[in-house]
Each structure stands twice: as C-alpha cells, then as structure tokens.
Amino acid sequence: MTAKVSRKTVFGFIGPAVIGLAMVGIAPLLYAVWTSLHFYNLTKLKRVEFIGLENYWTVLTDEVFWQAMGRTFFLLGAALPLQIVLGLGIALTLHQPGLTLLKTLCRLSLVLPMATTYAVVGLLGQVMFNQKFGVVNQLLGGANINWIGDPENAFAMIIFWDVWQWTPFVALVLLAGLTMVPGEVEEAARLETKSKWTVLRYVQLPFLVPGLVAVLILRTADTLKLFDMVFTLTRGGPGSSTEFISLMIQRIGFRGFDQGLASAQAIILLIITIILAQIYIRVFYKEV
Amino acid sequence: MISTRSLWTQIFFLIVIITICVFPFYWMVTTSLKTQIVALEAPPVWLFEPTLKNYQEALFEDGVLRTLINSLLVAVSTTLLALILGVPAAFALARFEFLGKKDLWFWFITNRMVSPIVLALPFFLIARNLGILDKHITLILIYLTFNLPIVIWIVTDQFRGIPYDLDEAARLEGASQFTIMRKICLPLAMPGVAVSAIFSFIFSWNELMFGLILTRTEAKTAPAMAVSFMEGYNLPYGKIMATSTLIVIPVLIFALIASKQLGRGLTMGAVK
Structure with missing residues (x-):
C-alpha cells in the first residue's frame, strides 16, 4: 500500500x-x-x-588493462566455484538436525571471517604465509614454500584468503535458502528416496537458486572492487601477478600520477559495473 | 535415524570448519603478544611468555590510539548522517507513490557495486582543490556512498513490513506524514534501523582505500595506520598484529550481535 x-x-x-x-x-x-x-x-x-578520447583509446588498446581485467575474472572463476562447493557442504551440514550447540557455535564462527577488516586479512596473510617464520609452512610439515615472492604461489594465496573470507557468506546465504524448504516437502522426499543427491537436486535446489544468483553477482562486483586485502598482502606483486583491476587503476592514478588515464580506466570499469548491476536489478528487484 | 558414524563425521566436519574460521584470529592475537625476537623465530613457536609491550608501544608511542579515535569518529558520524538522510528516504520509498521511484531505487542500489577506486580518483582531486584532504569530514562524506544505500535498503524493507492500517488511523487523526514516520513507524522499524547502523559502522570502520588516499596524518584511520607499519625490511610483526587485533575486535563484537542478519545485509536483502 x-x-x-x-x-x-x-x-x-x-x-x-x-x-x-x-x-x-x-x-x-x-x-x-x-x-x-x-x-x-x-x-x-x-x-x-x-585530448578528447585519446585516454579511452589508450585504455581499450592497452594490454596491461585487459590483462588486469582477465586476472580479475580468473580470480573470480577460481575462487567462486570453491566457495560455492564448500559453502554448500557447510550449509547442508548445518541444516541437518541435531548437535544444536555445536552448530550454533559453528554459525557464529562463520560470521568472523566476513566481518574481518579486509586490510587485516592481508596483514594476517603476510604473517602466516611468510616463508621463514610463517605458520603455514610449519603446518605443511616444515615446507619451504615462497608464497609471497612467487607469482603463482602469491595468486594461490590470494585465492585462499578470498575463499577463507567469503565461503562463510556463501554458506550462510545457502543455509537461509535451505531453511525456506517447507519441512513436510523435504520429509516426504526423504521417505521417497535414500539419495541425498536427489533431494538436493529436485527439492532443495529450487530454493537455493535466488541465493546462488545473488552470490554470483555480488561476488563478481566485489572481485571488481577487490583492493584492500591484496594491497596489504602483495601490493599487486610480484611483478603484476596479483594486480587486479582496482589495484591497477590505483597504481596508474596514484603511483604513476596519470590521473587522466586512470580516470578513463575507472569510467570503463564503471560502465562494466553498471551493466552487471542492471542484470542484478532485473533479476531481483522486479517487485519495486 | 542418524547413525553414530555419520554423527561423528558431522562433529568432525563442524570442528574443522570452526578451527579454520577461528585459527587466523588465534594466530593474530598470539603473534601480537610476542616480542619481536619470538615473532621472528623459525619455525614459529606456539608456547612463549606473552607480553603486552606491542600494544603499549603501538597505542601510545606510534599513535595508533589517535587513529583508532579517528576511525571511531568517522564511522560514528557517517553512520549518523546516513541514518538522518536515509531513514526519511526509506520511508518515502516504502510509503509514497511518485514518478521515477524505480530509477531512484536502481541508482541507490547501484552504489553498492561501484568500485571505490572509481570515486577515489576524482574525490582526491576535488578534495585537494577544496583543501579538505586529511580532514575527517572528507571521509565522513565519501563513506555515504556505501552507507546510504545500505541504510535505505534495509530500512525500506523494514518499513514495508509495518501494517499500513496504522498510518491510515493516524492520518484520520490528522497526523502529518512526518509525524506518522517519527511517532508510529520509526519505533516499530527500530530493529532494521539498528541493523543498518551496525552494517554502516562495520563497513566504514573496515574501509582502507579512501583512508589511504584521502588522509595523511591528522585524520588517518586505523587500517591506514596498520598498513604504514609495512614499510622497510624489518617488519614489526608483533606491533602490526597488535594493531590488527585492536581494529578487528570491535567489528567482531558488532558482527556477532548482528550475526542473524549478516547474510541478509550483505546481499542487500536479496535473500531473506
């Protein structure tokens, strides 16, 4: 009304x-x-x-820009499936009956990573993944892996922290979806079949779809925004191996001082974001 | 019924999840209690004599205390401002019919998705020209770009849930729309307002990029301070972790208070 x-x-x-x-x-x-x-x-x-559109022309034909863009979507493509699979596993575990106390505890622990200051996640990464006195190498049985200084390892480390921080988010969103399944429907299905997979695929999945789409679109936007954690962890390095799009624009504008070029890059990023946001609104906010 | 074996698998799985979530915090806090010599031992030690020296040094000698106060000041002010501007707007979106409502809505929500670097570049130049770099007000204003949408989203949703009959009744009594909002709807919408305030606080408190670009010394925020320890070769790990702990603790407390609504807030309500 x-x-x-x-x-x-x-x-x-x-x-x-x-x-x-x-x-x-x-x-x-x-x-x-x-x-x-x-x-x-x-x-x-x-x-x-x-100079007219010269900056835009430079950006659109600039390999470095598209490489950073590609790297950003590669990170999304690597981290998001992991987050969804792990998140779904966690949500299904929490959804099972019993062990109430332990599950409440688990749900509260899940809140911690996603509330953590992104910059602090990066700093923690520096400490825990340090080659010499980092606890990660120790837990890997005294391995001597150079995490921060090696391009591929640094990328893997970024994926690890992104998954650590955002799997709980996916898990809680999917758990909310699971609780929307009417109890009688789920019970009836469980009487019909022993296969958990069948129940998941035909009974629970339809209730998970809105959450999954939300996760997909928000994770896309957040990966395009990703800055704080990577800046404190690797500053985009070594080389440009972890230089994602927002970091690259920051480097051009504030460390390369070329505000004109950086602004053109930012506007192009904005256009890409608005296209994604359009999809977001079309899918979710029809009712307004 | 659940078999004992699957029960134990479940317990095991849950404990693994909890451990993975909590371990980095454990490591952060313990590292913050180590002296530099202990912190740089390889392989790392798990048992040591804890010291509060890092906190003492960071807070009182390196000026972390002031940056924490700055962060608090900025986060609280921007949250209040977002509520003052956002609550009436949310009421209008929930209760009034007007032209362009849909577009307005789209625009509010889009702000959630824009990369901060897009705004940081021009905002830096504008702030420099206006001479308001390194001032609290600059951060308070720029943080509205993400706080205002979150407040509007959550509170609109909350207002919509309040029965319209109450408005009608009040209007028959001759109450103005403003009175209806303030006296009738707002008290009922308080849970939503509180949750949106918590989110707004957390996002502002956690923010690094604007803090880094728009402040130097006077208005420097705590995350920007933590980053500035990262210069040079011999990094003061204990101090960095002590600062990190001080930054993270308030957020975690707030997040736990709002834990039920967290998923909802982060998806801007896409999931109930």
Whole structure:
C-alpha cells in the first residue's frame, strides 16, 4: 500500500538523501569524466590539456588493462566455484538436525571471517604465509614454500584468503535458502528416496537458486572492487601477478600520477559495473 | 535415524570448519603478544611468555590510539548522517507513490557495486582543490556512498513490513506524514534501523582505500595506520598484529550481535 502525497512532501523526505548522494556519488563521477578527457598528470599540472578520447583509446588498446581485467575474472572463476562447493557442504551440514550447540557455535564462527577488516586479512596473510617464520609452512610439515615472492604461489594465496573470507557468506546465504524448504516437502522426499543427491537436486535446489544468483553477482562486483586485502598482502606483486583491476587503476592514478588515464580506466570499469548491476536489478528487484 | 558414524563425521566436519574460521584470529592475537625476537623465530613457536609491550608501544608511542579515535569518529558520524538522510528516504520509498521511484531505487542500489577506486580518483582531486584532504569530514562524506544505500535498503524493507492500517488511523487523526514516520513507524522499524547502523559502522570502520588516499596524518584511520607499519625490511610483526587485533575486535563484537542478519545485509536483502 502506498499513499498519494504532494510532490513537496516526497521531496521533503527523499530530497536530502538524493542531494547528499548526488554530491558524493555523482559530482565526482562527472569530474572523473572531465579528467579522463584531458592529459592530467599530477607531476605535470602546468600542462593539463584537452585530448578528447585519446585516454579511452589508450585504455581499450592497452594490454596491461585487459590483462588486469582477465586476472580479475580468473580470480573470480577460481575462487567462486570453491566457495560455492564448500559453502554448500557447510550449509547442508548445518541444516541437518541435531548437535544444536555445536552448530550454533559453528554459525557464529562463520560470521568472523566476513566481518574481518579486509586490510587485516592481508596483514594476517603476510604473517602466516611468510616463508621463514610463517605458520603455514610449519603446518605443511616444515615446507619451504615462497608464497609471497612467487607469482603463482602469491595468486594461490590470494585465492585462499578470498575463499577463507567469503565461503562463510556463501554458506550462510545457502543455509537461509535451505531453511525456506517447507519441512513436510523435504520429509516426504526423504521417505521417497535414500539419495541425498536427489533431494538436493529436485527439492532443495529450487530454493537455493535466488541465493546462488545473488552470490554470483555480488561476488563478481566485489572481485571488481577487490583492493584492500591484496594491497596489504602483495601490493599487486610480484611483478603484476596479483594486480587486479582496482589495484591497477590505483597504481596508474596514484603511483604513476596519470590521473587522466586512470580516470578513463575507472569510467570503463564503471560502465562494466553498471551493466552487471542492471542484470542484478532485473533479476531481483522486479517487485519495486 | 542418524547413525553414530555419520554423527561423528558431522562433529568432525563442524570442528574443522570452526578451527579454520577461528585459527587466523588465534594466530593474530598470539603473534601480537610476542616480542619481536619470538615473532621472528623459525619455525614459529606456539608456547612463549606473552607480553603486552606491542600494544603499549603501538597505542601510545606510534599513535595508533589517535587513529583508532579517528576511525571511531568517522564511522560514528557517517553512520549518523546516513541514518538522518536515509531513514526519511526509506520511508518515502516504502510509503509514497511518485514518478521515477524505480530509477531512484536502481541508482541507490547501484552504489553498492561501484568500485571505490572509481570515486577515489576524482574525490582526491576535488578534495585537494577544496583543501579538505586529511580532514575527517572528507571521509565522513565519501563513506555515504556505501552507507546510504545500505541504510535505505534495509530500512525500506523494514518499513514495508509495518501494517499500513496504522498510518491510515493516524492520518484520520490528522497526523502529518512526518509525524506518522517519527511517532508510529520509526519505533516499530527500530530493529532494521539498528541493523543498518551496525552494517554502516562495520563497513566504514573496515574501509582502507579512501583512508589511504584521502588522509595523511591528522585524520588517518586505523587500517591506514596498520598498513604504514609495512614499510622497510624489518617488519614489526608483533606491533602490526597488535594493531590488527585492536581494529578487528570491535567489528567482531558488532558482527556477532548482528550475526542473524549478516547474510541478509550483505546481499542487500536479496535473500531473506
């Protein structure tokens, strides 16, 4: 039910939020568009000049940009399936009856990783994965693996932490889906078949789909946003082996000082994000 | 019925999950209690004499205390601001009919997905031109880009759950929309408001990138401080972990309080 009220009333309620968000969320974007059309280097501010779409052309034909993009989606492709499989396993375990106390404890522990400051996850990674005095090599039976200094190992380490931090999220979302299955339906199905797989596939899966789609889209957006954890753990290195898209834009803009080029990259990233967000809204928020 | 064997498998599996979730925190806290010499032993030691020296040094000599206060100040202010702006907006979205509502909604939600680096670049230049780099207000404002959407999302949902009859009754009594919101709906929507405030606080408190780019010394946040320990070769691991512990503890407490709603908040309500 909704009320018909005057435009003035509507504006009184929603205006401040719209103006506030426009000031911090849209005005800077317009400025970024302006910057992206200029040669704008923080070390050469005397010669800011209009260069049209040149920055965009540079970005679109730049291997480094697309490599960072590819790396970002590779990380998503490697981490997300792991998170879903492990998350589903955890959700199914928690969904089984019995052991209430242990399960409550487990659910509370699951909350911890996803609330942890991303930057702290990276710092923890530095300490635990250190080649010499890190506990990970010790637990691997005194292995001498160079995690942070080797391109492939560093990437694996990033996957590990992403999975550590976000599997609980997937598990809790899927668990919420499992509890939506009407009890009688699930019981009837269990009387019909002994196969847990059949129950999962034909009875529970339909209730998990909304959660899975949400996870897919949010993890995609979050991987495009990924910065804090990787910055504190590897700074994108060694070389550029863990330089994901947000890190690369930060490097170009603040360590390479080329704000014009970085802004063009940011705008292209924004366009990709908006396309993804469109899908998100189309799928979930039809009812508004 | 469940067989004993499958019961034990379950117990084993649950304990493994709990251990994996909690172990990094255990390691963080124990490392924070080690002296530099103990922290740099290879292979790492599990039993040692704990010391609080790292905390003492980090807090009072290196200025972590001030950055924690900065973080607290910024997170609380931005949360309050997000509530002041967001609650009425949520009420309008839940209760009023108006043109462009859908587009407005889309725009609010999209903010959740935009990479902070997209805003960090222009915001840095603007803040520099306005001379508000390294000021608390800059962070308080920029954090609205993710706090306001989360507040609007959760609170709108909560307002929708309140029976409309109450509004009607109040309107017949001659109450204005604002009075209806404040006196009738808001008290009933308090759980949602509280949860959205907790999320807003956690996200702001955890944020690193804006803190790193938009502050230097005066308004430096705790995560940015923790990162600045990472320079040089001989890293003060104990101190870094002590700072990390101080950063993480408040968040974990809040997260545990809101644990039931956490999945929901993180998916912006896509999953009940």
